[in-house]
Amino acid sequence: MTLQMAERTQRTRPKNRKAGKVSRREQATGWLFLAPFALTFLAFLVAPLLYALYLSLFQKQLIGGTSFVFLDNYSKAFTDPTFLDGAWFVVRFSAVSIPIQMLVALGMALILDTVTSAFSRFSRLMIFLPYAIPTVIGALMWGFLYSKSFGPLNDVFGASAPDFLSSQLIFYGLLNIVTWQWTGYYMIILFAALQGIDPTLYEAARIDGASAWQIALRIKIPLITPALLLILVFALIGTLQFFNEPEILRELAAGAISPDYTPNMYAYHQALGLANFNYGAAISFALGGVVFVCVYVFMFLTRKRGSFF
Amino acid sequence: MTGRTVSASRRRRSQPHLPLQILLGFLVLYYLVPFWWVVVNSSKDAPGLFGGGNALWFADNIDFIGNLQELFTYNDGIYLRWMFNSALYAVAGGVGATTLAVLAGYGFAKFRFAGRRFGFAVLLGAVMVPQTALVIPTFVLFSELGLTNTIWAVILPTLLNPFGVYLMHVYARDAVPDELLDAGRVDGAGEGRIFLNVALPLMRPAVVTVLLLSVVAAWNNYFLPLAMLSDNRLFPVTVGLDMWQGTAGGNNAGTTPLWSIIIMGALVSVIPLIIAFLLLQRYWRGGLSIGSVK
Numbered sequence: 001m002t003l004q005m006a007e008r009t010q011r012t013r014p015k016n017r018k019a020g021k022v023s024r025r026e027q028a029t030g031w032l033f034l035a036p037f038a039l040t041f042l043a044f045l046v047a048p049l050l051y052a053l054y055l056s057l058f059q060k061q062l063i064g065g066t067s068f069v070f071l072d073n074y075s076k077a078f079t080d081p082t083f084l085d086g087a088w089f090v091v092r093f094s095a096v097s098i099p100i101q102m103l104v105a106l107g108m109a110l111i112l113d114t115v116t117s118a119f120s121r122f123s124r125l126m127i128f129l130p131y132a133i134p135t136v137i138g139a140l141m142w143g144f145l146y147s148k149s150f151g152p153l154n155d156v157f158g159a160s161a162p163d164f165l166s167s168q169l170i171f172y173g174l175l176n177i178v179t180w181q182w183t184g185y186y187m188i189i190l191f192a193a194l195q196g197i198d199p200t201l202y203e204a205a206r207i208d209g210a211s212a213w214q215i216a217l218r219i220k221i222p223l224i225t226p227a228l229l230l231i232l233v234f235a236l237i238g239t240l241q242f243f244n245e246p247e248i249l250r251e252l253a254a255g256a257i258s259p260d261y262t263p264n265m266y267a268y269h270q271a272l273g274l275a276n277f278n279y280g281a282a283i284s285f286a287l288g289g290v291v292f293v294c295v296y297v298f299m300f301l302t303r304k305r306g307s308f309f
Numbered sequence: 310m311t312g313r314t315v316s317a318s319r320r321r322r323s324q325p326h327l328p329l330q331i332l333l334g335f336l337v338l339y340y341l342v343p344f345w346w347v348v349v350n351s352s353k354d355a356p357g358l359f360g361g362g363n364a365l366w367f368a369d370n371i372d373f374i375g376n377l378q379e380l381f382t383y384n385d386g387i388y389l390r391w392m393f394n395s396a397l398y399a400v401a402g403g404v405g406a407t408t409l410a411v412l413a414g415y416g417f418a419k420f421r422f423a424g425r426r427f428g429f430a431v432l433l434g435a436v437m438v439p440q441t442a443l444v445i446p447t448f449v450l451f452s453e454l455g456l457t458n459t460i461w462a463v464i465l466p467t468l469l470n471p472f473g474v475y476l477m478h479v480y481a482r483d484a485v486p487d488e489l490l491d492a493g494r495v496d497g498a499g500e501g502r503i504f505l506n507v508a509l510p511l512m513r514p515a516v517v518t519v520l521l522l523s524v525v526a527a528w529n530n531y532f533l534p535l536a537m538l539s540d541n542r543l544f545p546v547t548v549g550l551d552m553w554q555g556t557a558g559g560n561n562a563g564t565t566p567l568w569s570i571i572i573m574g575a576l577v578s579v580i581p582l583i584i585a586f587l588l589l590q591r592y593w594r595g596g597l598s599i600g601s602v603k
Contacts, residue, residue: 030420037413052446141343152364288442
């Protein structure tokens with residue numbers, strides 16, 4: 001949705017409306033409009049992060065109370081097998097799920113851009129529908145479908161039905177839920193970008209003898225690269241902080257999902273389950289930092305081609 | 310609908326594309342299966358659910374109304390309270406976040422002030438901070454301040470929406486001409502009036518988009534209320550259903566009737582947003598394609 005708008009952001013620099021001095025009045029008014037958001041920003045982003053950073057430098061012992069340990073919590077986290085397992089899972093899951101989601105969304109957007117029937121408009125709406133469903137409810141619904149006791153898989157496959165809640169298949173079970181939940185939203189973003197392409201380009205290509213397949217590959221996909229990068233960033237930020245789906249399925253998939261399955265779940269159970277605020281804060285901070293750096297590096301690398309942001 | 314002259318001319322050329330339509334049919338089935346399962350199974354009682362009948366078709370005795378009654382009376386009708394809480398958090402958080410985003414986006418787009426560039430760089434950085442990485446730090450801070458387990462613990466952090474500010478900034482920059490604002494100033498109108506009467510109407514499509522995104526995000530929120538709230542009378546429906554699920558899964562034998570209620574609860578909880586999306590089609594379609602039209 002924001003792609004073309006995003007493209008233009010590069011010339012965000014203050015425009016030289018009247019090049020030169022900016023009146024004090026304009027300065028004050030600008031800040032006034034910004035103030036409510038700036039206050040929320042300080043209170044609910046800067047303050048919690050600083051406090052978490054501060055907390056993460058301490059450790060609470062049964063004897064001796066709280067003591068300053070500097071970066072010990074971080075060196076503990078990055079050598080803690082539980083945290084590393086969770087992080088490794090999230091990385092593997094991102095590596096598999098993000099390309100799948102993007103390909104599915106792109107395929108559907110291309111189909112819906114080509115087929116213009118009443119049924120395709122209906123399909124577009126239905127495919128988008130899971131976006132309106134809370135991830136919690138989505139995970140719950142798929143948990144029901146996977147369930148041995150009341151899911152349909154037993155009816156179809158009998159005794160040899162695959163159990164997506166078992167520790168062998170839970171990866172695919174989660175993969176399917178995430179794909180179902182988000183591809184519709186990504187498809188809508190890509191579809192909007194495709195609709196923005198000037199159709200005379202297709203006419204010209206057709207006159208030159210290009211097939212529909214070539215048009216999709218050589219014209220449509222290159223022209224919506226900014227949109228593809230946008231959903232890649234969305235998917236990256238979303239998947240690295242994986243929490244809702246595995247947390248919900250934990251009850252149904254007894255044993256397959258541990259309370260520390262992803263770094264976010266680990267932080268949650270450290271902070272709320274064990275009241276270990278210091279270590280929980282360190283994990284949260286490390287996770288947020290890693291995601292931030294990954295996304296930032298990614299944006300920097302793709303900046304020239306896509307010019308998103 | 311995006312039925313502009315552009316797609317009209319494209320439509321004339323299009324063939325039926327039968328194989329693609331069939332493929333679309335299968336995709337629609339995939340996306341609808343969970344909904345179908347919930348609709349069918351919300352009509353079953355415990356024996357119908359566990360009795361080994363067809364999971365994707367209705368049982369012999371359809372107890373839809375009975376389950377609905379149970380849902381709204383179970384545990385003193387706490388479900389209705391959860392729905393109300395969800396609505397409160399979504400509306401208060403969503404409207405608040407949108408208001409802040411509109412003001413800040415307009416400020417960034419239309420005024421020059423010291424620290425503007427730095428502020429914008431910080432904003433873009435904030436877009437990249439994963440929301441859930443803030444939950445535990447915010448929880449720890451709030452528990453220090455004694456704010457946990459209140460509605461404010463859920464509403465206040467929801468007000469923060471850097472991506473919304475970014476969207477509003479981009480839209481306001483192009484959609485609100487400086488000349489129009491200057492004309493208002495020459496006529497002696499105050500900045501507040503200029504914003505309300507000149508700029509805001511021009512920014513409406515983006516305002517609706519940001520509002521929709523914020524309300525949906527707040528309605529779907531789970532991690533934040535899960536961490537912040539311990540009194541189940543304050544739960545939104547997402548956390549509440551999860552709690553029931555834990556109870557039902559915990560001791561499978563005794564609580565099988567609870568499953569019927571949970572399934573019905575899942576169905577009822579998705580209805581408001583589905584209706585909202587179907588009714589607001591014109592708005593979100595317009596909003597989502599704002600960028601691609603120009």
